[in-house]
């Protein structure tokens with residue numbers, strides 16, 4: 758009985774996890790316009806501007822070819838499993854209204870990393886993923 762249940766779960770798992778990833782066009786690229794890699798910035802006002810080449814921006818929930826919305830990864834790596842919607846937390850900030858910049862005001866003094874990762878209408882990274890290089894900045898008071 759137990760083995761039957763496990764077999765049923767194994768068969769059902771791929772269906773439950775199946776998440777359709779949206780294809781990204783060849784050459785699409787996300788990049789951080791500012792701050793520059795290695796920049797020293799003031800903690801009270803860190804303006805981060807998002808760049809995107811070869812694709813357009815659409816708000817979360819809106820299906821439109823070759824579009825997505827930005828996610829800013831703060832002090833974290835791109836998740837290993839890109840088949841699931843990105844979580845929303847202090848380290849992965851969604852810009853589901855289609856914003857192309859933000860001002861961070863809560864970074865503590867010291868080094869921090871920033872990286873952009875585009876997500877589709879369901880917050881799932883594209884295939885292949887469209888992400889920027891990870892930059893390191895130094896925040897001072």
Ligand SMILES: [Cu+2]
Pocket residue numbers: 817826827828843851852853876879880
């Ligand atoms: Cu999102």
